């Protein structure tokens with residue numbers, strides 16, 4: 001049985017993390033049985049250390065980054081831990097070859113996924129400060145301090161020319177928030193051609209769902225969870241690009257389940 005480690009979040013949604021969603025969706029798409037284990041942000045490093053898992057990333061300054069998603073799989077009779085949603089997708093393709101593939105079997109697939117990731121990053125990067133700030137109330141109380149410190153570190157890495165020492169340094173006027181959403185909409189319009197443009201639909205890398213689609217789905221589900229399904233923000237988003245993103249999520253249908 002596969003154990004999937006996800007973040008504890010206040011109800012109603014189990015997760016607000018686009019990163020862990022990528023793996024939940026991967027498992028759902030493949031139809032593999034799994035159980036979810038919910039942990040706090042501050043417990044991730046302990047999970048790694050207790051099980052002898054090397055950090056997901058070690059930065060040049062020596063900072064060891066421990067991240068979710070992580071899975072544990074005991075199919076071989078002993079526990080195998082896999083870290084990082086892309087590595088998990090590759091592991092699942094290899095270990096469960098009879099399930100639908102997440103990573104197409106083409107030579108330049110890593111480059112294709114990276115290109116898509118870069119395109120998506122380009123569409124959302126300017127909105128990250130607003131998005132991170134909006135996420136805070138949706139993080140479990142015990143994880144808030146940890147989460148805020150982690151996001152400050154991320155923002156200082158992404159925007160080195162605008163260093164901040166606390167998320168409280170970020171205060172946005174309604175006009176700034178409006179402008180951010182307008183730029184996000186423009187970014188998503190730019191992305192919509194890849195998904196078939198106005199009257200047709202295709203997935204990020206072609207005719208089939210792949211891991212690349214799950215990157216986008218994770219992000220959308222995170223925005224939906226943070227703002228709420230009935231919020232004007234989410235309802236507006238679902239009309240962007242002639243309803244492309246609503247169609248996209250609708251087409252993922254049953255794979256969006258949070259039942260496990």
Ligand SMILES: N[C@@H](CCC(=O)N[C@@H](CS)C(=O)NCC(=O)O)C(=O)O
Nearest residue numbers: 017019066067068069084085086150
């Ligand atoms: N590229 C990684 C990203 C994982 C990642 O950044 N996860 C975040 C979850 S939102 C995390 O665990 N952050 C912990 C921290 O920032 O300390 C993946 O796709 O798995």
